[in-house]
């Protein structure tokens with residue numbers, strides 16, 4: 001039996017982050033579909049908050065703590081796919097943020113409509129990205145050795161995560 005940190009602990013942590021973020025995004029999606037301007041602007045606010053707090057923190061855990069350890073493994077391509085997604089996500093998020101902020105500032109109906117579209121697409125992208133990680137990247141954690149698992153959990157805890 002292997003003492004210490006099991007890979008399941010790390011897998012569970014990453015999957016739990018995904019679940020929590022998805023639950024919030026589901027609420028945002030529902031409000032975005034409403035016809036009520038107040039509800040839509042509340043959805044925009046919530047989406048920006050999720051992007052800047054929970055999603056950002058999770059992304060930094062992956063990028064700085066988990067992925068560098070997975071990169072030591074011989075299988076590289078799932079990580080490459082996830083990293084490409086991360087670059088796209090940065091770009092789409094900043095476009096969505098600009099869209100949403102300008103819609104909020106001008107309260108113009110067309111701008112609001114197009115910001116709703118961008119926000120909806122961003123949420124779809126995040127869902128697809130999480131699925132890719134859950135299917136192909138996170139399971140690679142099972143191949144990490146005991147030292148790597150220790151290092152990951154120590155860093156995550158050090159980050160208050």
Ligand SMILES: [Fe+2]
Pocket residue numbers: 059062082086129133
């Ligand atoms: Fe990710």
